[in-house]
Amino acid sequence: MAVKEPKPTINDVARIAGVSKKTVSRVINNSPLLNTATREKVEAVIAELGYVPNPQARALALRRNFxxxxxxxxxxxxxxxxxxxxxxxxxxxxxxxxxxxxxxxxxxxxxxxxxxxxxxxxxxxxxxxxxxxxxxxxxxxxxxxxxxxxxxxxxxxxxxxxxxxxNDREAVRDAVTYLIGLGHQRIAHLAGPAGFRSAYEREQGLREALTAAGLDLPEAGFARGNYTFESGYQAAQALLRAEPRPTAIFVANDEMAAGALHVAREMGIDVPQDLSIVGFDDTPIAAHIWPPLTTVRWPxxxxxxxxxxxxxxxxxxxxxxxxxxxxxxxxxxxxxxxx
Known part of the structure; x- marks a missing residue:
């Protein structure tokens, strides 16, 4: 019966590399306190021996789990x-x-x-x-x-x-500028939840684009949701009952945009002939709903x-x-x- 070779230890690596065990530990833990030559020498010995650090021992030494x-x-x-x-x-x-x-x-x-x-x-x-x-x-x-x-x-x-x-603010500014370039002047906003910086930045991007074009955002053209389909569905009902009705809505995320699209279909409003909708995120839902959603791809x-x-x-x-x-x-x- 063949006798198994003992697994290499951190002591073996230190001995062959001619460094202390602490230095080997620093290499394993990606410490910045080592020069390149020492790091490369120790890494070469680790590779040669096939040494695999014990994760439990490392966690104990670092006082952290991985x-x-x-x-x-x-x-x-x-x-x-x-x-x-x-x-x-x-x-x-x-x-x-x-x-x-x-x-x-x-x-x-x-x-x-x-x-x-x-x-x-x-x-x-x-x-x-x-x-x-x-x-x-x-x-x-x-x-x-x-x-x-x-x-x-x-x-x-x-x-x-x-x-x-x-760059949420800049991205939304560009998206709304695109809507303005399509001739839309009554552009509503279905915003994200208060207290979210993302909702604030996206709203500011919309307002900056409207201001640059000499347009405003009336009170009836603003509603707020909480980034869910249900909240988008509810908020869009108020926006689409306003008189005059908006010709476009920028929605702060795709889930709420899908809710707005659902409301438009229920009200007999054709998208995009009567109403353009733009979302934000480019989650899978954006490409899967009908019509597919124009949106900002958030990486x-x-x-x-x-x-x-x-x-x-x-x-x-x-x-x-x-x-x-x-x-x-x-x-x-x-x-x-x-x-």
Whole structure:
């Protein structure tokens, strides 16, 4: 019976590389405190021996588990799913795993709940979605706990090592300018929930485009939802009963835009001949509904993947991309305004 060769240990790597065990540990843990030559020498020995670090031992040494937390208070399930997919893309082939934690941003226990989550799971890092990411106390808490963090934002919230951001205001301004170019002058807005920076930035982009064209947004042309289909359905009813009726609606996300499209169909309003609708996100629903939805493609999956990379390699986080540009996607839900 063949005798199994003993698995190489960290002591073997240190002896052959001619360095201390602590230096090997620093290489394994991606410490920035090493010069390139030492790192490459140790990595070569690890590869030659086929040494595989013990994740439990590493977690014990770091006083952290190899877990990345996703913290959110987001009513849109598709957004959360896309974020998870992006983060898992980055984690393939690593020893990191994802833990998802929904929270209530309005709870007086918000920060204590997040503290308990980070401490109980011994998280290596956390990625937090809006609007929780807009809470400065959250960032301070992570720094206090020594937990790596990345915030998602529709505007600049932090330094590049701790942020992935999109250009929501500019993207919406361009989308509404496109509607104006089609001859639309009565453009309504179905906004996202109050307290969300994304909703604010998108509303401001719309208002800036209207102002530049000498147009206004009447009170009857503004309604608010909470990023769900149901809220979009309810809010669109008021917008489409207004007199004069809008010829176009910019909706702050695709789920609500689908609700608005449903209302238009019920009221016998043809989209896009009588009403143009533009959404935001470019989630799968945008291409699957009829007519397919003109929308702003929000690179949410790419942002989440980048955020996870920043958390996995925090020593390189500042060097990685923080800014992600949205893209306008024209489909069949928009057309020139009826004369």
């Amino acid at each position: 877990l990345i937390g996703l913290i959110h208070d987001n009513p849109n399930a598709q957004t959360v799913l896309s974020v998870q997919e992006g983060m898992l893309d980055a984690m393939k082939g690593t020893e990191f795993a994802l833990v998802v934690r929904p929270v209530d941003r309005k709870s007086p226990r918000l920060l204590s709940d997040i503290r308990h989550f980070i401490e109980q799971q011994r998280l290596y890092g956390v990625y937090v979605l809006p609007p929780v990411s807009e809470n400065e106390d959250f960032a301070c808490l992570c720094k206090e706990l020594g937990c790596h963090y990345v915030r998602m934002g529709s505007a600049r919230l932090d330094d590049e090592a701790h942020l992935v951001e999109s 949410i999956r790419a942002m989440a993947k980048a955020a996870a990379h920043k958390l996995i390699r925090p020593d390189q986080a500042a060097e990685q991309t923080a800014f992600f540009r949205s893209e306008f996607v024209i489909r069949a839900s928009t057309a020139p305004a009826a004369s």
